[in-house]
Amino acid sequence: MVEQDNKKEFQERRRQLLRLGAAGVPMVLTLKASAAQPVHSALDCSFVIPTTSNILVDSDGRAWIGSRGVREKSGELKVSDIDKFRQQADFVFPNGSAPSKFRPDTCDTQKGWTTCYRFYEIDSNTNITPADYLNSSGNWSLTGAKGLYLALASQYIDTYGNDGGFPGISCLTSILTYLEYQ
Amino acid sequence: MKNVALSDLPPETVKRLLSEGRLYLHLGPYVTALSTKDAGVREFLTDMYQDCSILVGEEALVDFSLEVRAPNLVRRYIRRQIVADPGFYFPAVPLPVKLGPLCLEMGMNLCVALQSFRQAIFHAGVVSDQKGGIVIAARSGGGKSTLTAALMEEGFRLLSDEFAILCAETSFLLAYPRPVSLKNQSIDVVRVFAGADQVSDRLTGTPKGDIAYRRLRKSDLETANLPAKAKLILFPRFQAEAAPAVEKMDIADAAMQLIASSPNYQVIGEPAFHALMQMLDGVEAYEITYGNTEDSLMLVKDLWEAVDG
Amino acid sequence: MTVSANPNNDHWLWGVYTNHMVTHSFGDTTFVYNRQSGTTHIFNLVSMAMIEFLSEKPRSMNEIIRDFPAYMGVDAAECPAGVVRRLFGELDEIGLLELVQS
Known part of the structure; x- marks a missing residue:
């Protein structure tokens, strides 16, 4: 008898929940991390660039990211390789995207070779930890190919937000979001 | 390595170990390597943690490393400030140097909160x-x-x-x-029932108001x-x-x-x-x-x- | 073969990734740790019943809508299709539903 009463009560509680469900109340809750957790994960997060991601930069700060190689000979890049790289790029960034220190200092083209571009190479499976590029006052200090990648990634966030399949975006977004609260 | 009470170490040894970042505080499940050159922090530590165990020896396996220091060279001398540096990047507001003890306590809390993995x-x-x-x-x-x-x-x-x-x-x-951190009105409440000698001096003007510590x-x-x-x-x-x-x-x-x-x-x-x-x-x-x-x-x-x- | 991108497709059967779930109940409330996402979820009697229902055997969306009310011991009017669909969506969103194509 007691068992039957319990069963009836149990059934009534489920009915009540179903009525709430019909009113649109969620049946599953997801626990959010404490305020300190995103801080930790944001500052410690790192990401792996899955495929070779080379970056070509011109003197206006335009940038192309792709997996092709570009041949280099004493600081000059092969023009035909550059053309192919630009045509088959995975991502293209407009003028001014690459900070000036990553752009070429000179621009001269002769006999199929040019100094009007600079080329940065990032191998597949390269690990990037954005927090390594923050200095102690919380400002970005971007150097090297990985630093350039982060500079472009943050441009990408400004334009497209946190999606679109650009590797590492969510890690970087969490840091940028966090820094905004400082 | 052997354990000694902090109060058993001569003051000059404590000063040297702290300036070398080798004061290994062994408390509960954690060993923390403490480092500071600040006299106020050192005084607070030797007073409030006097009965705590210190690992003495050349090198210890530590859970956390914490340095309490000036945020930069200039602030070591001019309008002196102090920050807790737990060894990983963590944005923190530098505090006036007289709030060094608060920096130490907050820094130790930060280590436990964000670096305990077991x-x-x-x-x-x-x-x-x-x-x-x-x-x-x-x-x-x-x-x-x-x-x-x-x-x-x-x-x-x-x-x-x-x-x-x-x-x-x-x-x-x-x-x-x-030490138990007490804020504002609770400082006087605890002084009454625990005894005034059981509560540290009051730190005034902290980001959280007045703070004192129960020993x-x-x-x-x-x-x-x-x-x-x-x-x-x-x-x-x-x-x-x-x-x-x-x-x-x-x-x-x-x-x-x-x-x-x-x-x-x-x-x-x-x-x-x-x-x-x-x-x-x-x-x-x-x-x-x-x-x-x-x-x-x-x-x-x-x-x-x-x-x- | 072209299949429509629609969970109602009868070729698509839905089950539960039981290996991804660790559960612990306190009364009517069940805490679910999702090993895949590292997230903790809180289920009530209805969401937990759906997990148990789909753990028995994978079912198509139409079967779920048709049979879940009886599994709950209520009639269809008390457990309308909209509720079932929303519940299904919530479970899918947190990554606990496995698609088993027949």
Whole structure:
């Protein structure tokens, strides 16, 4: 008898929940991390660039990211390789995207070779930890190919937000979001 | 390596070890390598942590490294400031140099909160007696520290004022006794019942108002290696003039609130889930509302008496 | 073969990734740790019933809508298709539903 009463009560509680469900109340809750957790994960997060991601930069700060190689000979890049790289790029960034220190200092083209571009190479499976590029006052200090990648990634966030399949975006977004609260 | 009490080390040795970053404070489950050149921080440390164990030797395996230092060279000399540097990047507002002790305490808290990877950490105070442990969950203005300090006077052992440290393997609470941080009005309240000599000088003008610390007790340090099984979880609510009241809480609600208070639950993952669930299987949870310390003590004592030993 | 991108497709059977779940109940409330996402979820009696229902055997969306009310011991009017669909969506969103194509 007691068992039957319990069963009836149990059934009534489920009915009540179903009525709430019909009113649109969620049946599953997801626990959010404490305020300190995103801080930790944001500052410690790192990401792996899955495929070779080379970056070509011109003197206006335009940038192309792709997996092709570009041949280099004493600081000059092969023009035909550059053309192919630009045509088959995975991502293209407009003028001014690459900070000036990553752009070429000179621009001269002769006999199929040019100094009007600079080329940065990032191998597949390269690990990037954005927090390594923050200095102690919380400002970005971007150097090297990985630093350039982060500079472009943050441009990408400004334009497209946190999606679109650009590797590492969510890690970087969490840091940028966090820094905004400082 | 051997353990000695901090007070057994000559002052010049403490000064040298601190300036070399080799003062290894062994407290509860953690060893922290402390480093500072600041005289105020050194004085606070040698006073408040005098009975604590120090590992002496060339090199120790440490859980955390913490340096309390000027934010940059200029600020070592001009309008002097101080920051806690836990060895990982963490944005912190530099404080005036006289608040060095606060920097040290906050820095040590930061280390436990963000760098414990073997224990699940929850924001709560913990006291215990032979029956088991009482977890006092933190709520802004809830009175966790005042209640913790008051229970210390009632014969309870202090495990921790700031963190419930849950061992992922055993689901027992670990002790990490530190000076109890008291804010504003609670400083005078605790001075009255614990004795003025048991409370540190007041730090004024901190980002949280006035702060003082209730001293560590030797007895809490001596029992710091004994874990406690949680029996009661309290969610205190201080309301001026409020009549004392107790309300039983669903364990599921208590679990939700504890998880939300944890700085590393998500980092530890499945072991933290298991340990928390196992801990909660044996406890009761209550929300207690009170308007003064006497009432809160009366409520806790009644609840504790009803708990099986 | 072209299949429509629609969970109602009868070729698509839905089950539960039981290996991804660790559960612990306190009364009517069940805490679910999702090993895949590292996230903790809180289920009530209805969402837990759906997990148990789909753990028995994978079912198509139409079968779920048709048979879940009886599994719950209520009639269809008390457990309308909209509720079932939303519940299904919530479970899918947190990554606990496995698609098993027949």
